[in-house]
Amino acid sequence: MYKKLFIPGPTHVRDEVLEAQTAPMLGHRSTDYSDLQAEVTPKLQQLLYTEQPVFIYTSSGTGVMEGSIRQTVLKRSLNTVCGAFSKRWHDIAVANGVPCDKIEVPMGEGFTPEMVDEALAEGDYDVLTVTLNETSTGVMNPLKDIAAMVREKYPDVVILVDAVSAMGGVKIEVDAWDVDVVISSSQKCFALPPGLTIAAVSERAMKRAEQVPNRGYYYDFLDMYKYFKRNQTPATPAISLIQALNQQMDDILADGIEARWERHIAMAEVVRAWARQYWALFPNENFLSNTVTTIKNTRGVSIADLNKELATRGAMLSNGYGGLKEQTFRIAHMGDLTVEDVKWLLGMIDDILDLA
């Protein structure tokens, strides 16, 4: 049975976007395809407030995280770990034999610029990884402030940003903040099916990649850029998904991107107020996410059973991640969901658990 998804990816996809995938197939070396990529790219640049290249990879986000860390570290990477997804940066670096260290905060906490500064000062780092929105805990890190500190004190450090569960839902000013690689998968705030990764890549990142000899093949920024200039990709892209992306970007821009950021904040505020009333928020209040709220299961209800009941009513939320399962649960409020959708979900939970 169809369920409206309040999980942090894949998110609910509107029918118009699903249907855009059924447009006739194009040859990926044809001018028809180049026209498509030439059409969609400036829309992505507008969404990200950037004039630098925005690449479309046919891959999940994790692939581009791996490609990015592989081709930007000459010396050492500092990885900021505040949950399961930010830990992935560190695991990827280790798996690739990339020299790295991690700094870690407890689940529910985030990073201040001062904490990152202290750690960067201790080693000879040339890459910093940051997770804008830690989906496992519902923590949003102050990327703008962290980046400002890095640009002032460590100008050569390349900043890699996992924005997978934030891009398209929160404002990320790529050029003004001067961050280097900003990555998002299609199945989160873009509200598309999974399969694409959108990545803004700076000149600083590409200059660094030039110096890295074994930087890998599929994700190579320099190769991507060579093809980007003629509106193509080195390997065959998921053309149907890019058709859907083009449709979705038209709709996003027609609604207005500022309105999109505001809608995400409004949804987050509704969920937070409800969580404070009937439960408790899991993260430190200074780092609350605008796209996913993690709630402490203070009532000790079975989240699995709650989800089963919700399923019969056509909705689905997320249990806590990993060790936080049943101790917390997560409500994603991202993508094309609305305040009305969120109120509908909360009303059903009130009814099922007899809260209100």
Ligand SMILES: *Cc1c(COP(=O)(O)O)cnc(C)c1O
């Ligand atoms: C979903 C998610 C990922 C993983 O993305 P994939 O597209 O599944 O590879 C990475 N980081 C964060 C913060 C996420 O929310």
